[in-house]
Amino acid sequence: MIFKSRMVLATTAITFLSGWNFLVQIYFIPSFYQLAFGYTPTRAASMLLPIILVQTASSTLSGLVVSWRGRYRESLIFGYILWSIGLGLHCSLTPSSNLATQLGYGFLLGFGTGQYFQPSLIAMQAAVTKEHMAVITGVRSYLRCLGGTFGLAITGSILNRILLNAFHYASKHGLAALSSEQIKQILRNPTSLASITDSKILDKADVIKSLTLEAYFEGFRRVFYLSTALGIVSIVVTIFFIPQIELKIEKSQKEKELESSVSSSVVSISKASSF
Template sequence: MSRNRDIAESESLEIVGDTKQKTSNKDVEQKGAKQEPECKTDLADQTYYLPRRYIIQVFLACASVGMTGLLDETMIAVALPLIASDLNTGSQISAVATAYFITSTACQMLYGRISDIWSRKSVLLSLLFILFIGNLASSLAQTFTQILVFRAIVGIGGGGIGTVGQIIVSDVVSLRQRGKYQGILGSSVALANGVGPIIGGALAGTSSDGWRWIFRLELPLAVLSAAAVIFFMPLKPVEGSILNKLAKVDWIGAALALLGTTTLVLGITWGGSEYPWSSGHVIGTLVAGGVSSILFILWEWKGAALPLMPLHIYKNRVVIGGIATHTLNGFLTVVQVFYLPTFYQTVYGYSAVKSGAMILPIVLVQTAISTLSGIIITLTGRYRELILSGWAIWTIGLGLITTFNANTSLAKQIGYSLIVGLGVGQTFQPSLVAIQGAVERREMAVITSVRMFVRNLGGTIGLAIAGTVVNVMFRSHLKSLNLPADVYEAIIDNPVVARESVDAATLGQIIEGYRRGFRVVFIILVAVSGLALILAALLMVNYSLHRDDDAELKEKAKKLLEEKKAKKKGHDDEQKGANGGL
């Protein structure tokens, strides 16, 4: 007998779709979480287990939306050196990526609960609109400040698209089957990570301001994605007045989350690059972020009627393990996507397109393994073994990448990347299934949102640390070469010009300085991946992915669809009758 059936014999659990939930105070650890008293503010249930043909069209719409958001994020990565050259921003260009991640991370905590209140579809369409406006403005930016502000706006929309898409998939598919569908959805994520840098490099390389076409391309993609959401997502609406929905939002928690995340990330980003770690700017923002975060936790614990982040979910070890490893996953993934192409451009002299293509070995393997992992979870109901082997392989692959030097062959560069992709594909989607299975259904959207929040936070921290390490080490090495002041400043502003402004011997020394900085970054990635492996081994245990009300929910969805069809048929018949009577 499954663990969940044991729970059903001892307790009266929530049947999704009912208006009330009766709970007991007994421990239900088998299901992954303790039952908590009902929230003061009721939420409409949006679970809607659809037949296969509807699932496929919802999945394709989610994949389209997810690709739009991720292409926006990854296309820009390989174009950063070219943007730096066009806008004369130099080493500050990493702030463009950081601006996006600050807003996408700061707002991430809101997406899950707001989609509970307003409905998944309306929130997703709103995010696509913000993405559209931000990219339109970015394509017209004339200064470094403008591009920073506009990319921050894009981050608000782009940051939530993937999160809400994952929540929608979880609404329409049972937990056991979810592994297969989310694995395939993870493949679209991997595909965007792979083709994004190639497309971005090709567009950016067309002219000195070719990078603007990256943002222009996002405009029709956003429109097409919005059309897919409108016409191919037969999701449940959420009833209620706007005022009632506004009253349900945890505004104080949202403000504290935004303030805490923004100031923490700014402090980490500034430290060691813009300002010394001992400066008032860095210390002030870190202290403000720490205090705001503490106040946020206290408010969510004692003050919020409908918390953005219910603290009781952290009583479960799988949730703790999933959140911790997702933070590290974000650190690793974002640094890989942003800094591997830059590494290939500066150290090996590859073009923007070729540098982007060098991510493909990771992506192609990740795509296949992500899909296979989802199928394995559906067949076996187990995820722990996949997660552990994934982290182990990822660590080995990164360790091999640290050996890259000026003489490393292209075959080794590709081969080591294939190993990394094999590990990445086994960690991302299986751990999502794990944490969703560790909480009650009513917390599914929240835990999915929190998972993306910590992943983005990890990515933001990773970008800041990697950028600081590379810049500090490169500047130190460059000073030791005693270059003319104008050449030194030109190379700092845009390292690519070094290939055109110095002799071959000096160029070799400059490249060696960059390679040393990147090697330290890769060593840090190995340590982070190893830590994730240890945490996963200690905390990520297998829970049952069966829930007793799955069959009932499928039947309810079937009946609801039949009722909608009958209603539509009746309406059409009335229209025909009315037209015939004219």
């Protein structure tokens, strides 16, 4: 069984965690800028562009480095460190953070993410024999999707719970009394806050918007805290449980026999030609 290998278990673990972090950042970063910073949907989505572009360049670079040096471990560790730092820095963003700061954190996040893709696949394949490479590659794809699914479900629940707690606190202290239906409407469509028309809560519109903004900042901050923690776990797992294995193509017995027979034929022909 391939899963009896400690390195296989370690690489599958970081694959699951990386799938979690990758899909969460792709989904929540545009939402973060739209809901917490008030950006338009187009501008919020464009904040992913520098992350994706840098990630693509970084992934290509890491593949070239691994091909050149024959080592994947350093790229993995370096990538997870940058990725975790980028996620951690997103926790520090405030409404006063300027665009240069936001883009700088995005560049760091993208570069770290890109360093993970190619080396992680190579590390996984290096941990198994040639016969199991196809299996472990399929497992990797499955675990990335599974990690992303769990990540979106859990972080989405965290965000909604913080919003609900904020609304219940406001109702309890008389800051803004919202019905269950109004709370559900805000959770389903947060942008509806920009066009409140209900006369019963219109006089509290500014309070509700301010409350929701603070709740979103706190919610996204906790999402990034969790992602940062998972990134740190990935660093620890990579350092202690994923060693460097010499990258070489092991030939099967049939390939060795075929090469041997071809070599023998060449030698025979050479001897015959010499006569």
